[in-house]
Amino acid sequence: MLVTDPSDTVDARRRHVASAAADLEASPVDELYMAFWFYGLLHECGHVVLAHDRGPSTEWRENNLADLIERVIDESFGDGAATARESIRAAGTARSLDLQVLMEEVQADVIGVRLLFAAAFRVLGRAGAITDETAGRLAVEVVTMFGMFHYMNGCAQIARDASQEFEGEPGKDLGFNVANGVRLNVVADALADDLAAVLSSGDDGEETYERIRAGMLGVISEAIERQAAFDRGHHQAMRLVLYANERGADVYGRLAEHVLANDARALYFQDEARAFLALASDLGVRHPDLDLLAAIADAPRDTHRLVSEHATTFRLAWVTGDGVDLPLCVPLSDGRLIVFVFLTDALGRHVERARIWARPGWAVGRAAIVAPTEHEARISIHRLVDLDARDLTVVFEGSEAFESLSRSIFQRAGGVEAGEAT
Numbered sequence: 001m002l003v004t005d006p007s008d009t010v011d012a013r014r015r016h017v018a019s020a021a022a023d024l025e026a027s028p029v030d031e032l033y034m035a036f037w038f039y040g041l042l043h044e045c046g047h048v049v050l051a052h053d054r055g056p057s058t059e060w061r062e063n064n065l066a067d068l069i070e071r072v073i074d075e076s077f078g079d080g081a082a083t084a085r086e087s088i089r090a091a092g093t094a095r096s097l098d099l100q101v102l103m104e105e106v107q108a109d110v111i112g113v114r115l116l117f118a119a120a121f122r123v124l125g126r127a128g129a130i131t132d133e134t135a136g137r138l139a140v141e142v143v144t145m146f147g148m149f150h151y152m153n154g155c156a157q158i159a160r161d162a163s164q165e166f167e168g169e170p171g172k173d174l175g176f177n178v179a180n181g182v183r184l185n186v187v188a189d190a191l192a193d194d195l196a197a198v199l200s201s202g203d204d205g206e207e208t209y210e211r212i213r214a215g216m217l218g219v220i221s222e223a224i225e226r227q228a229a230f231d232r233g234h235h236q237a238m239r240l241v242l243y244a245n246e247r248g249a250d251v252y253g254r255l256a257e258h259v260l261a262n263d264a265r266a267l268y269f270q271d272e273a274r275a276f277l278a279l280a281s282d283l284g285v286r287h288p289d290l291d292l293l294a295a296i297a298d299a300p301r302d303t304h305r306l307v308s309e310h311a312t313t314f315r316l317a318w319v320t321g322d323g324v325d326l327p328l329c330v331p332l333s334d335g336r337l338i339v340f341v342f343l344t345d346a347l348g349r350h351v352e353r354a355r356i357w358a359r360p361g362w363a364v365g366r367a368a369i370v371a372p373t374e375h376e377a378r379i380s381i382h383r384l385v386d387l388d389a390r391d392l393t394v395v396f397e398g399s400e401a402f403e404s405l406s407r408s409i410f411q412r413a414g415g416v417e418a419g420e421a422t
Contacts, residue, residue: 035141046108097175244382319365
């Protein structure tokens with residue numbers, strides 16, 4: 001059962017942020033330092049300026065933004081662009097693609113990035129740290145910030161899609177990453193325009209602008225290429241969050257074979273695992289799966305023994321008959337399916353209820369999955385049913401989702417037919 005202690009969460013987050021800020025404050029004052037500390041603040045300053053003024057003059061009016069949105073979708077999704085447009089439209093949550101909202105964000109971006117460059121050159125100039133590469137490095141850091149926003153939104157959306165444990169949850173903004181791409185393009189244009197105004201002489205302004213813009217886009221392309229390996233891993237990780245039925249079983253066994261058997265890799269794993277566990281602790285998150293991870297981080301060479309000792313029996317209702325041999329899946333009103341997993345003898349009452357609803361010729365019995373973690377049990381169930389996390393939710397006895405869903409489902413008049421669910 002996942003437990004979060006609300007009384008500790010706010011203070012813990014403050015401690016974590018303070019620790020991260022202290023680490024960054026100890027770093028050299030360079031382009032990364034300036035972008036990380038001040039870009040977000042200066043962007044918000046841009047909104048303050050816009051509240052009192054129309055902001056910087058820009059040719060990016062609503063018709064231009066509408067065209068750029070379409071180009072970003074085409075470039076981002078390729079052959080899947082039409083599907084992406086339909087998904088964004090159908091979700092009805094793409095507030096970030098509202099042209100008025102996007103125009104405000106674009107103008108705040110332009111103000112913010114101009115202030116960032118002016119401030120960075122002033123601060124770095126006083127430190128004697130300005131070089132011919134300063135402008136390019138600042139541009140890279142701005143691109144990196146936008147990339148971070150992209151990854152954060154993608155993770156938030158995937159996490160939300162994969163954990164639809166309650167009906168009626170509001171959705172995340174599916175258009176955010178498209179808007180992010182639009183804003184990055186506008187910022188690149190604004191930077192090129194500003195630098196061209198400084199560096200051009202006489203009548204070569206347009207030529208200088210095009211050259212600088214091409215260089216700026218080259219910097220962006222190089223930054224994107226450097227992130228390519230991470231992008232592939234990030235994309236695969238997000239896919240496996242949604243498509244749990246495609247995940248491999250025996251996670252810790254594979255970890256022991258491919259990572260922990262190598263001393264250097266084991267040390268890296270220990271550092272990463274302990275940092276993750278420290279963050280979970282600071283946020284007041286407790287879960288048996290984390291207990292096993294902590295034990296393995298302390299003694300990676302004992303992984304097989306620790307996994308064996310942590311084996312747990314997960315109980316669930318099972319339906320057989322007429323070509324059906326699957327876990328009992330109970331449908332929600334929105335079409336998603338739920339599998340209830342029990343850790344106690346309360347499964348008996350669940351099975352008795354299910355027998356009342358079963359179709360003629362179908363039998364509802366009991367089954368068990370032995371696994372070291374809820375995560376492993378969840379993977380096994382998704383693979384057995386062969387449905388991804390958007391269509392099938394697995395909830396465990398003792399969790400808030402389990403209690404909420406069991407109350408709402410079993411109190412419905414008329415019940416649910418097991419045949420419909422499977």
